[in-house]
Amino acid sequence: MxxxxxxxxxxxxxxxxxxxxxxxxxxxxxxxxxxxxxxxxxxxxxxxxxxxxxxLQYVTTHCMWRGEPFVVLGEHEGWLRVEYSGGKAPVAERLGLESFDRGVYQAWASGHEVEDLHEETV
Incomplete structure (x- = not known):
């Protein structure tokens, strides 16, 4: 995909x-x-x-990683750039996510570790 x-x-x-x-x-x-x-x-x-x-539609790709919901921002050599969409700072800290901006947490996740990779269209 x-x-x-x-x-x-x-x-x-x-x-x-x-x-x-x-x-x-x-x-x-x-x-x-x-x-x-x-x-x-x-x-x-x-x-x-x-x-x-x-x-004309807006498409986003979503997944579950380590039991939490993420938006997938991009892909590079089997790794996915993911942004945490659960909104809970303690969870983001537990997962070791990078603080990208206030309340925004991102990470690189191995494509083999993500589940339920799917698109959502608005």
Whole structure:
């Protein structure tokens, strides 16, 4: 399963990473495609009217790790960057999580240790 975290839009039968901007939506791909222009290495964009998009949704990936709920922010070489979503500082401390910001705790978790990896869509 690929880890998705952010906006995604359906357009002309495909799904793209997306960024809404009022009545427009920026669609992103990792390689050259017709109508897309390069904005960075391995990053191409095309701006389309929101009315042309089949769907626009916010997708997050969630899991359970060490018996607690987490949001998965990314993946690197079999490790998942997870953010504790239980909101209890004593639990975060017991798990040895890094304090990323006030009330926000993160860690790197082995992909083999997580359970119930699933997406939620808003």
């Amino acid at each position: 690929s880890i998705r975290h952010g906006f995604y839009a359906g357009w002309r039968g495909s799904e793209y990473e997306a960024s809404p901007d009022g009545d427009l939506v920026r669609l992103y791909v990792a390689q050259q495609a017709t109508g897309f222009r390069q904005i960075a290495p391995d990053r191409y964009v095309q701006v389309v009217p929101l009315s042309d998009v089949d769907h």
